[in-house]
Amino acid sequence: MTPPCQVVPETLPYSNSNVNSPSKVTVPAQAHQQPSTPFDGYKFEPIREATVNRAMTSRYFRDLEAYAESDIVIVGAGSAGLSCAYELSKIAPDVKVAIIEQNVAPGGGAWLGGQLFSAMVIRKPAHLLLDELEVPYEDEGSYVVCKHAALMTSTLLSKVLKNGNVKLFNATAVEDLIVKQDPQGLKYCAGVVTNWTLVALNHDTQSCMDPNVIESKVIVSGCGHDGPFGAQCVKRLAKLGMLDEYAQNGIQGMGALDMNSAEDKIVNNTREVVPGMILTGMELAEVDGSPRMGPTFGAMFVSGQRAAHLALAALRK
Numbered sequence: 001m002t003p004p005c006q007v008v009p010e011t012l013p014y015s016n017s018n019v020n021s022p023s024k025v026t027v028p029a030q031a032h033q034q035p036s037t038p039f040d041g042y043k044f045e046p047i048r049e050a051t052v053n054r055a056m057t058s059r060y061f062r063d064l065e066a067y068a069e070s071d072i073v074i075v076g077a078g079s080a081g082l083s084c085a086y087e088l089s090k091i092a093p094d095v096k097v098a099i100i101e102q103n104v105a106p107g108g109g110a111w112l113g114g115q116l117f118s119a120m121v122i123r124k125p126a127h128l129l130l131d132e133l134e135v136p137y138e139d140e141g142s143y144v145v146c147k148h149a150a151l152m153t154s155t156l157l158s159k160v161l162k163n164g165n166v167k168l169f170n171a172t173a174v175e176d177l178i179v180k181q182d183p184q185g186l187k188y189c190a191g192v193v194t195n196w197t198l199v200a201l202n203h204d205t206q207s208c209m210d211p212n213v214i215e216s217k218v219i220v221s222g223c224g225h226d227g228p229f230g231a232q233c234v235k236r237l238a239k240l241g242m243l244d245e246y247a248q249n250g251i252q253g254m255g256a257l258d259m260n261s262a263e264d265k266i267v268n269n270t271r272e273v274v275p276g277m278i279l280t281g282m283e284l285a286e287v288d289g290s291p292r293m294g295p296t297f298g299a300m301f302v303s304g305q306r307a308a309h310l311a312l313a314a315l316r317k
């Protein structure tokens with residue numbers, strides 16, 4: 001066992017005690033001799049660089065082709081979008097789901113509980129999802145606290161991405177919607193228009209970089225609060241006049257904070273707002289003007305789960 005390295009702390013030049021004596025750092029002779037580990041002499045199998053390229057790009061473009069027509073597109077891989085994808089993989093694992101996430105990292109606002117406090121509060125009975133996912137928490141009676149919001153989000157994410165019929169297209173933004181009219185003139189959503197997020201962020205600096213499209217019979221939008229990309233589907237639907245019944249004076253945006261009314265409303269108001277488009281999570285509050293709930297996440301998870309059942313019913317109509 002290598003003795004701990006005894007380092008004489010460098011004394012500061014201005015203290016009287018060591019005037020003219022150079023600072024001394026003694027390094028025991030054997031410090032450069034590393035202790036042995038199970039990974040000593042590790043050796044990888046040989047590979048060609050082009051093989052790595054082909055391994056990635058072939059799969060990505062195969063997925064892009066396969067999901068060009070998806071059963072359900074989920075916009076936003078935040079707590080609502082991910083719990084929707086999780087519920088779908090439970091109730092209908094054969095349904096083809098494309099998740100479009102503008103960030104490189106999925107998870108949305110659910111990596112931290114609130115502000116930078118990292119623990120996540122989830123009001124009962126939404127804790128049942130944590131039981132299902134076997135995520136540990138402290139039980140506080142009417143609510144539970146998951147010590148690391150990142151543990152809940154990463155566990156949910158891992159369950160979703162294990163499903164062979166789910167594809168996450170991250171760093172990809174939904175910029176617009178495919179909207180069609182039926183023979184009676186009723187408008188309905190029929191898919192999404194996407195672009196690399198970096199392109200979507202630079203439309204002002206580049207000539208129009210044309211987007212890509214993904215057709216789907218059902219879209220579940222959980223784009224979260226209003227923001228550069230946030231509430232994207234709501235804003236588009238409002239521009240098309242498809243949300244008039246909810247937005248006489250334009251989209252109101254979420255209401256002020258009231259936890260006790262906000263969470264029930266988000267779950268119970270999650271719905272198909274126009275044919276082919278189900279709104280859930282905080283994006284829904286942008287339409288309804290429902291109050292925000294602040295740093296409690298139960299409604300995000302449960303509204304996403306509810307959206308999954310509504311999406312499946314819409315798919316099978």
Ligand code: 48N
Pocket residue numbers: 075076077078079080081100101102103106107108109110172173174175222223224225229230231232233257280281282283292293294295296297300
């Ligand atoms: O976490 P968010 O932002 O949204 P939700 O609805 O899943 O969860 C909301 C929750 O985090 C809260 O805001 C809490 C409860 N606070 C409430 C309050 O009172 O403030 O996830 C949305 C995801 C994000 O990952 C975005 O990057 C992504 O959607 N996104 C998009 N992805 C693709 N294309 C877009 N146009 C787009 N817009 C947002």
